[in-house]
Amino acid sequence: MRLNHFFLPECAFKVPGRVYARLIEWNRSEYALFDAVDADWFDGENASSLGPLTSGRWLSLSTGAPVYAIEINSRLGEDLAALEWLDFWSGRLPTWLELQIFEDEHGPANLYGNINGPAVRVRFSQAGITPHVLSSLKRVTDLSPYAKSGDELREALPADSVERVFVLDVGQGAANALVTKSKKVLAYIDLGAGVLADTGTWPAAMTGICLKDDPVVVLTHWHYDHFHAANKFTTALNRTWIAPFQRIGPGPQSAMASSIAQNGNLLIWNGKGILKKGAIELERCTGSTGNFNRSGIAVWVNGPNHQDDPILLPGDAGYSDIPSLKRSVRSITSLVVSHHGGRAPGKAPAKPNLSTARAAMSFGNKNSYKHPLAPSIAKLQKAGWLIGFPKPVQDDRRTEDRGLKGLGTIDLRWSGSAIGSYPCNCGCSIEPTQ
Template identity: 30%
Template sequence: MLSTGSAARGSFEFDSIDAEYADGVDGAIQRAFHEGVTKPFAIIRIVTTPHRFEEVAGAPGLPGHWFALEIDKTGSATSIPTWHAQLQPNGFPAHSRGVTTNITYLGTDRDGGPAGPVPRSVGAAVTKQATVPIVVIAACALPSSPNAAQTIASVLGSVTGATTLRVRDVGQASFSSLCDKDGKAVLHYDVGFPISFNGHTSPNNFDLDETEKPPIVLSHWDWDHLHAAFLHPHLMDCVWLVPDQKLGPGAARLARILAAKGRLLIHPAGTLTAFPNGEVAHASGPRASLNDAGLTVRVALASGRSVLLTGDVDYSFLAHPSIGSLNYLVATHHGARFASGPAAIPAPVRESGTLLLSYGKRNVYRHPHPDAIKLHTRTGWVYQISTARNGTQLRGDREVN
């Protein structure tokens, strides 16, 4: 939500594929999910009130719901302002503005296939549109990764010597690295970069050493947590530890590329994997929520100081057996509001820990939210630093050890 009150607006974002590729004709959709093919994929952003969206679509805009969106350059006074970003080889660097003239609810994949209200369109179009979710859902299934648990344990077993946490300045996105004494990354947690809607928050320069290919723990399959892989393709040669989640078309394309390279490892739901001085846990939130069913990492640096990386998980869904008091906490969801109360926020060591926030100035989601900042402060996280410019503090990477 972008505001509060009875007329509060929300940002609805859709990981999309062009309809002509999704009708199942001649296996077009299967050919689309490969490296080098970008044309069918897009991100659509609609800003309106939840009531207005449901009024037009016939169903709420919730994760797992599938819609057919009709978008044009212009429309009537009742059309909904819309932003459209088409996938390019380097991700989503640009977008165009138009309007959504019609939204048709196609069903939900909550039970693995379309269900729920019948689409409101009439005639032959109903039959054709009703098959679209079946074809797309099948194509978006997360590829399997045999013996993932054993391989994950082996991969994480090599993650040693972390002396520094570097929260990278990637604007409105998430990209953190555990680094050794020489500054080399031994583990990436998320590899995000802003898509075009928040492109104005991107840093002027963002360079990565292409010889560094540490394991990547992906918190969840949102674009602001994985988009850097398109700007820096060597990241696709890293081993990715990912949560088992329902994917949109664009995310599924990336998953298939990684699987084809033998780089995709699915972390078993509800499990915890220990590695030297750390652990990866699968959050306990509802599977339909990408944010709250993601992967989180707790690690002790060489100094003995403790770090918790949370992605976008609400603190109430953290699944580490014993978090204890922390020296460093990377605030969940870029400092956005969260549903749980202050009791769920992990405690700082002697009320002198450091809260780190990764966000971009003037982002379209209005992160961080003052309410979330106040809750962290009340819980003892008084010292707070962000990757964005804040007062006299210039933007940049933040390192703690």
């Protein structure tokens, strides 16, 4: 199995002197995340006798590349060094940067050489990247060579009907299983996990995900907390993945894309509108293309009875980024609350008058983003959902609420869905507990 050492359970690393980095998440004075690769290493490979790096050479190189994540998280104001940096740089950062890194316990950032930590505290100075290097970085991280037509993507989606949706407890992350009446996992919508500062939110009781029926994986967007479970249960890397075209970074993001392309089958959707087959509809989100959360794929899942409304899995998108929801033409049976209960612009879908209606939230206990955020809860309440804060009251289920089995996996179903347990002898632990 080819996967980058960044994703292994643990590994020692050296703090790099200089990295090339892409800003892959940013939110005002709260948060910034860079996806980075060692600059000296990259320059060396780019100057090799084989000529400048091509996407073909990158495919095999990047799973062995020295890659890093650099995170600045003010923790809603608790981390003063981070807050000060974010307050100053907020809104002024270019997308691509060269960073010179210095270990410094008083610095604003956490540098990760491994997705599970521990981090090294650093400060850094920023500079622009020369046009020659920038064009190489853009070329090797470009996902266009993997783009497929709508027909090819539909071909890869399963045609069977879906009986239930399991919102898996993966800590501070997202992973959902679409399960048939005969208890097969047809597809996963995201296969994420708690990562970086939230690695500890991963449930020890999650011993395996069900991969025996060759499920397809739909990735809503390229954030680590939506794909990292596949690096824990690596058979998932052998599968067909459908992922949105997004401009990814040269670090862990690109290493993950290469790993899927080498071990399995990476199919990129760079289209618009809705792709439908069987019970599944993929809808392209229309938020700003620079924003991973808001420009990915939202998924609608239709139940076994045609008259039932779908279950909405929006990933981390804003509700207003999903065109068919924004036009208010769709009602739902249940939803997975967008962005782990964090920021999601737009109006939340209305609660239907159904006993099966649930607002499922996937987040880890004491996560570093303090999800769920009070304004997100208020927005759901305004849409008619009976949601408690901080504890659930009626319509809400939270993966952080772990039962005796140590897992908080949530069962979503339609009025006509078959109920009952998920007997499986493959060693997986995806059975819902609430």
